[in-house]
Amino acid sequence: MHRMDPVSQPALIDGFGRRISYLRLSLTDRCDLRCSYCMPERMQFLPRAEVLSLEEAHRLALAFIDRGVTKIRLTGGEPLVRRDMIELVRALGRRLGSGLEELTLTTNGTQLRQFAPDLAEAGVERVNVSLDTLDRATFERLTRRDRLETVLDGIAAAREAGLKVKLNTVALKGVNEHEIPAMIEWAHGEGHDVTLIEVMPLGEVDGERIDHYLPLDAVRSELENRWTLTPSGHRTGGPSRYVNIAETGGRLGFITPLTGNFCEGCNRVRVTATGQLYACLGGREQVDLRAAVRSDDPDRALAEALDTAMAIKPERHHFAIREAGEAPALDRHMSVTGG
Numbered sequence: 104m105h106r107m108d109p110v111s112q113p114a115l116i117d118g119f120g121r122r123i124s125y126l127r128l129s130l131t132d133r134c135d136l137r138c139s140y141c142m143p144e145r146m147q148f149l150p151r152a153e154v155l156s157l158e159e160a161h162r163l164a165l166a167f168i169d170r171g172v173t174k175i176r177l178t179g180g181e182p183l184v185r186r187d188m189i190e191l192v193r194a195l196g197r198r199l200g201s202g203l204e205e206l207t208l209t210t211n212g213t214q215l216r217q218f219a220p221d222l223a224e225a226g227v228e229r230v231n232v233s234l235d236t237l238d239r240a241t242f243e244r245l246t247r248r249d250r251l252e253t254v255l256d257g258i259a260a261a262r263e264a265g266l267k268v269k270l271n272t273v274a275l276k277g278v279n280e281h282e283i284p285a286m287i288e289w290a291h292g293e294g295h296d297v298t299l300i301e302v303m304p305l306g307e308v309d310g311e312r313i314d315h316y317l318p319l320d321a322v323r324s325e326l327e328n329r330w331t332l333t334p335s336g337h338r339t340g341g342p343s344r345y346v347n348i349a350e351t352g353g354r355l356g357f358i359t360p361l362t363g364n365f366c367e368g369c370n371r372v373r374v375t376a377t378g379q380l381y382a383c384l385g386g387r388e389q390v391d392l393r394a395a396v397r398s399d400d401p402d403r404a405l406a407e408a409l410d411t412a413m414a415i416k417p418e419r420h421h422f423a424i425r426e427a428g429e430a431p432a433l434d435r436h437m438s439v440t441g442g
């Protein structure tokens with residue numbers, strides 16, 4: 104789809120010549136699950152006053168669209184637990200075809216039975232659903248909640264509503280590694296693409312992530328022994344690189360921040376639920392968009408803040424899985440930055 108409105112303000116181009124066209128916007132740091140690699144059981148959530156109002160989030164999103172952002176992914180925490188978030192989805196949906204080309208979200212799926220029809224009606228066409236296992240006991244251990252059936256029902260509801268579903272699966276040594284082929288077979292049988300993700304060292308959790316780190320090159324080799332994998336040119340605007348699997352007839356993506364750096368083609372920035380723009384998921388460079396949106400002249404302040412963000416966006420991330428006992432590379436949880 105082509106843009107209908109001319110870009111009235113300069114496009115967002117960083118210091119390395121990369122054009123920023125993709126915004127990941129977190130609506131909340133809260134969540135109804137407690138995935139063990141993502142957050143501790145007793146996660147301290149932010150005071151509500153620190154979180155952007157939905158009106159502020161909307162204003163921020165429009166500022167990005169005016170600067171040439173064509174794709175927005177809503178995330179969290181769990182975006183669907185934010186009260187009235189569907190109003191924001193509807194408001195942004197009205198910009199589809201007029202600046203915005205794609206509006207999507209990443210969800211754990213627990214609330215999809217309730218919201219899938221509204222999302223589809225607002226113009227959302229695809230959702231990413233995070234699912235790391237099809238085994239009820241493993242799901243409960245991993246997320247600390249017994250909600251597998253609810254998530255599977257949510258995925259079915261999304262499909263019934265006409266949403267395209269992509270599954271995101273974090274590959275975890277000793278947790279779901281033996282289940283990965285079966286999950287791929289199931290997902291492809293249901294018509295869903297799957298993307299495997301390496302666990303990243305973001306924020307303190309209760310256990311040691313090093314225990315569960317599973318490099319995807321090893322997973323890929325094992326899958327290659329089992330099936331015929333051919334590289335696919337398919338792209339979704341994110342860092343995933345895809346292969347087609349002849350035997351299952353489906354597509355499999357790999358997100359490999361640790362074994363294969365994907366920063367060169369980076370086209371995105373992230374905004375947290377408190378309006379902090381992080382120029383890189385793995386870096387500390389940040390700009391306070393909440394201060395800008397709450398200032399006396401928000402339009403000007405936001406334009407300046409976005410220029411600053413482009414100036415500070417780093418060339419690449421520098422995180423790596425640390426040895427046992429070492430602090431995580433970044434003290435921010437993925438649920439805070441927005442996955």
Ligand code: SAM
Pocket residue numbers: 134140141178179180181182209210211231232233271272273300301302303304305437438441442
């Ligand atoms: N709650 C929603 C969900 O789970 O899809 C959206 C937010 S969640 C933080 C987004 C994605 O980040 C999920 O696919 C989750 O598995 C992934 N994630 C969280 N912590 C991670 C980590 N430390 N390393 C790799 N992926 C992580």
Ligand code: SF4
Pocket residue numbers: 134135136137138141142179180181211233438
């Ligand atoms: Fe919640 Fe998503 Fe983090 Fe799991 S990965 S705890 S569902 S925010």
